[in-house]
Amino acid sequence: MSTISRRRILRGMMDGAAVSVTLPFLECFLNGNGDARASGAPLPVRFGTWFWGLGMVSQIFTPKTVGPNYDLPEQISSWKDIKQHVNLYSNLNVVTDGRPPVCHYSGWIAVATGEAPLNGSSYPRESIDVTVADVIGSGTRFRSLQLAGTGSQRSTHSFRSTDAVNPPEVSPTDLYQKIFGPEFHDPNSPNFTPDPGIKMRKSVLSAVIEQSTDFRRTVGSADKQRLEEYFTSVREMEGRLALQLERPAPAPACKIPAAIDKEMPVGIDAELVASRHNIMTDMMVMAVACDQTRVFNMMYSDGTAVTSRKGFPRVHHTITHEEPVDTKLGYQPDSAWFCTRSMESFAHFVGALAKFKEGDGSLLDRSLVFAYSDLSLAQAHSLIGIPMMTAGSAGGRMKTGIHFDGKAGPVTRVGLTVLQAMGVQAGEWGVNSLKTGQAIGEVLV
Amino acid sequence: MNMKAKLFWASAGLLGLFAASVTAIAEQKSELKPAAVLSRARLITQPQYVNTLRGIFGPNVKYPVVLAPMHRVGGLVDVGASAAVVTGGALERFDSAGRTVAKEVLDPSHRDYIMPCRPASEKLPDDACARKFLAPVGRLLFRRALSEKELKAYTEIAHAAIIEVGDFYTGLGGTLSGMLVAPEFLYVTPTTEVVRGENRLTARSRAIRLSMLLWNAYPDSELLTAAENGSLNTDKGLAKQVDRMLASPRLADGVRNFFDDMLVFESFDTLTKDGKIYPAFTTQVTTDAREQTLRTIVAHLVELNGDYRDLFTTRKTFLTNDLAAIYGVAINDPDRWAPYEFPTDSARGGLLTQVSFLALYSHPGRSSPTRRGRAIREIFLCQKVPDPPPNVDFSALERPDPTLKTARDRLNRHSQNPVCAGCHKITDPIGLALENFDGAGAYRTDESGAVIDASGALNDASFKNVKGLEEALHNNPRTPTCLAERMTSYALNRPIEAADQDLLNYVNTKFAANGYRVKELLRVIATDKTFYAVPADNDKPTINKADAETVTLGRKS
Structure with a gap:
């Protein structure tokens, strides 16, 4: 993270060859090409994940054509404005190597960690966002943001281990307070005074932790690692507080959204979920634009999605099991309805980043979103052809707008590609049959 | 702050402490060896x-x-x-x-x-x-x-x-x-000490374990003092503290938390029903349904010191106006929680017929005998019901067939698939006895015009209706032993293992002998030496003398 002093900002401004005095204040923090801050520090690249449960209906989801400019079947017709930013990966599989295929679980775990789980209640390895956050997440106020459209505190796919989970924000009002509440400092404000409250918190935290050296000795060997994770979290928090005591680097696209003070109702109705998802997405986009975080994770629904529909007695998950296949259509229409709604929300998510201008491009241009589900055909809990997408070019490291046919390879090829695009040093990724060294060259620049 | 609250708090909390000077804490006996740790x-x-x-x-x-x-x-x-x-x-x-x-x-x-x-x-x-x-x-x-x-x-x-x-x-x-x-x-972090060759929990760790079990909180000042002056290490001193804590209003916090946890009530945080199908099931009902059950439990187990098994049959509960709408009854005081007793001929009796259980284990717009049956086995009988196999066609449940009017009809059709039949046999006969309650927990006698048959079976016990299920669960020998097992696991803060069988046998015998009073169950666990025992495989970091002094820091001041 380039924490830039005032002097350095000014010097950067003078050095930027094409800086014009007539530019608005914020623009003048960019260099002439608009692809970097005037100081020469590049605009940051961000990483996000987006999850939806219960897959898709292949007949109306999978494009007929592969490669660029793929067609948009009915289920993804909502992508028409974002298609050029989205890569769709089809025909990639999860193999569990004899481990039990746990319904609604093994699939997404394999996609997100590169390893099939041993059972339905543990995570084999850290999630991919944590791996990426270790590389790009340390210079901002929040290492990562977890959001859930479900309203459930348990809806998160961000974890370092089974018992080390990053909890999600589930309420738009709480999310607003967390990011733009009293502790937010506008990165573009001409004035900066370190907040004495933050200063106090930092020094108290450091001093309190210093007092705990004796405590460490009371911890048995089995817990040493757990305690070390706690201390790592504390050190990170100290670092973040220290960061808030320095003038933040200008974030040219940062706009502070209007406060949200009305609590959203609890509920899992598809309309409500979409609205909660969209409000939180828009706020998250602002948080990213204001460089409060560079890693963000959104759960539209859980693996066993319990999204409901007005007037329908059962939830999406139950419908996938109980609805007869329409013989004319060849699939379950009510179940498909929910998948289509999921894809609309995905379009909103990607569109929100794409519409947000930053420098010469959009936030999406400097982001990579990795979207995935837990299975392909929910009725069969199928781990064959789990749908995955990426959106955004990660600052020019990814080609976009491509439908890639994985030819029955492992799902981990996408994860490996994502890691490499995000600058994680990874020659291979995955475990057992999911291990791969083959990033997808067709989409990497 | 009203005076009553202030007085309660003053006796229980911080104010009471100011009398006890920090330096007045008794020195531990010098025979104590350096502390080791539990895992x-x-x-x-x-x-x-x-x-x-x-x-x-x-x-x-x-x-x-x-x-x-x-x-x-x-x-x-x-x-x-x-x-x-x-x-x-x-x-x-x-x-x-x-x-x-x-x-x-x-x-x-x-x-x-x-x-x-x-x-x-x-x-x-x-x-x-x-x-x-x-x-x-x-x-x-x-x-x-x-x-x-x-x-x-x-x-x-x-x-x-x-x-x-x-x-x-x-x-x-x-x-x-x-x-x-x-x-x-x-x-x-539990700490241990060696006294006369025996490795045991320090009094401080005993105090913490005790208060976590009974109050679900860290020790109060009096309990800490009992640890600090060593009296908690004596049977008499321990019994005195256990008596005091069982008699405290804070016992309700502990019991409440245990059952909230065991009943998986965090699911209420996201529970909603389809407003078109169940318009009376409001957000307030969700909050109140959880509270109703916890109030029933606390009143029965803590205030009345009742038999745990009677929780499955008791007609006594508490209602609010919003809940009363779902129950279809009128209450005397619509502005607050009111005690309520269902009449003897009511189908309502016990936790299974409360809105919390019925609504939690249902779909947003329909009941689910399978979910209810599974929850009874897993929560109250400590049994594990297998997940459905990965590739099953459940669609017979839905296929439009005018002859399939009730859940029983649909499940019978479903169970014709032998792969499904195995597990449904262990869930559905229990859950079907609750079919007189819809997905929101309201009473009904028919579904789609067909009279509901609420007969069922729990293992060898068959019954005609929900009353029979209540009795069967009340009389099932696994009902109290499951609770004792969960409580023991909760007390030790670890899953029960095969090696715990002797302890479980002892706890179960005592629980039965005490008429299945949960307060007595807590007393049995809290005063048993196994509860404070240090496992033989306890990892002991090598602690030199200097470290030992810092570990016991605070007792030496």
Whole structure:
């Protein structure tokens, strides 16, 4: 993270060859090409994940054509404005190597960690966002943001281990307070005074932790690692507080959204979920634009999605099991309805980043979103052809707008590609049959 | 704050402490050998956090705390605390909770009665006053008296903080919130000592275990004093504390939390029903349904000291106006919780027929005999029902067929598939007995015009209707032993293992002999030496003499 002093900002401004005095204040923090801050520090690249449960209906989801400019079947017709930013990966599989295929679980775990789980209640390895956050997440106020459209505190796919989970924000009002509440400092404000409250918190935290050296000795060997994770979290928090005591680097696209003070109702109705998802997405986009975080994770629904529909007695998950296949259509229409709604929300998510201008491009241009589900055909809990997408070019490291046919390879090829695009040093990724060294060259620049 | 609350709090919490000087703590006997440790550190849970702070600062301070959820282990989230890790995200939650509570505690509306002193100036440090606050608070948060060295350090931290922000209370609050993210507050690490060749828990660790079991909170001052003066190590001293704690109003917190956890009530956080199908099932009903069951449990087990098994048959409960609408009854006092007893001929009786259970284990717009049956087996009988196999066509449940009117008809069709039949045989005959209650928990006699047949079976016991199910669960020998097993796991904060069978046998025998009174079950566990035993394979870090002194820091001051 380039924490830039005032002097350095000014010097950067003078050095930027094409800086014009007539530019608005914020623009003048960019260099002439608009692809970097005037100081020469590049605009940051961000990483996000987006999850939806219960897959898709292949007949109306999978494009007929592969490669660029793929067609948009009915289920993804909502992508028409974002298609050029989205890569769709089809025909990639999860193999569990004899481990039990746990319904609604093994699939997404394999996609997100590169390893099939041993059972339905543990995570084999850290999630991919944590791996990426270790590389790009340390210079901002929040290492990562977890959001859930479900309203459930348990809806998160961000974890370092089974018992080390990053909890999600589930309420738009709480999310607003967390990011733009009293502790937010506008990165573009001409004035900066370190907040004495933050200063106090930092020094108290450091001093309190210093007092705990004796405590460490009371911890048995089995817990040493757990305690070390706690201390790592504390050190990170100290670092973040220290960061808030320095003038933040200008974030040219940062706009502070209007406060949200009305609590959203609890509920899992598809309309409500979409609205909660969209409000939180828009706020998250602002948080990213204001460089409060560079890693963000959104759960539209859980693996066993319990999204409901007005007037329908059962939830999406139950419908996938109980609805007869329409013989004319060849699939379950009510179940498909929910998948289509999921894809609309995905379009909103990607569109929100794409519409947000930053420098010469959009936030999406400097982001990579990795979207995935837990299975392909929910009725069969199928781990064959789990749908995955990426959106955004990660600052020019990814080609976009491509439908890639994985030819029955492992799902981990996408994860490996994502890691490499995000600058994680990874020659291979995955475990057992999911291990791969083959990033997808067709989409990497 | 009303006087009653203040008095309660004064006797139970911080105010009572100011009488006990930090330096008056009795020295431990010198025969104690250096402390070793038990294997797992336990992270404070959200209910423990709130219960503990409420015990220290009183009921009038608000505790709007949302901590990171933990993993459910062996049927209890509480047991997951022994594996939980504080990630960056989880620490943010602790930090935010600590700052909110500290701000509340030192808010002008509370500080006058919480603070034992007033600073000479509100703008400047006052070390003597800060110290008077930090010593007893630190002792309760860290479950041991702070050493003189520590107390000095915390006073200095507060001093610097007050100068930083130019306000006594803000700076002191900042110090308090710092202590609320300290590992010593967040983690409980059991310590052991060797006495006459025997490795045992230190009295302090005994106190913590005891109060976590009975109050689901850290020890209060009196219990800590009993640990500090050694009386907790004697049978008599232990019995005295157990008696006191079982008689305390805080026992209700412990019992409430245990059942909230065992009944998987965190699912209420996201429970909603389809408003078109069940218009009476409002958000308020969701909140009240959870509370109704917890009130019923506390009243029956704690206040009446009733037989645990009677929870499945009791007609006594509490209702609000919103709930009464679902139950289809009228209550006397529509403005608050009112005791209510269902008539003898009512289908309602016991926890299974309460809205909480019926609605939680249903679909948003339909009942589910399978979910209900599974929940009864898994929650109340400690049995594991297998998940459905990965590739099954359930669509017979839905296929339009005018002859399939009731859930029973649909499930019968479904069970014609032999792959499904195996598991449905162990869930559906139980759940079908609850079919007279719809997905919101309201009573009904028919579905789609067909009269509901609510007969069923639980293992060898067959019955004609829900009354029979209630009796069958009441009389099932596994019902009380399952509770005893869960409670033992909760007490030890680890899953039950094969090696625990002797202990379980003992606990079960005692539980039965005491008429299945949960208070007595708690007493049996809390006074049994196994509860405080140190496992033979306990890992013992090599502790040299210097380390031993720091480990016992606080007892030497």
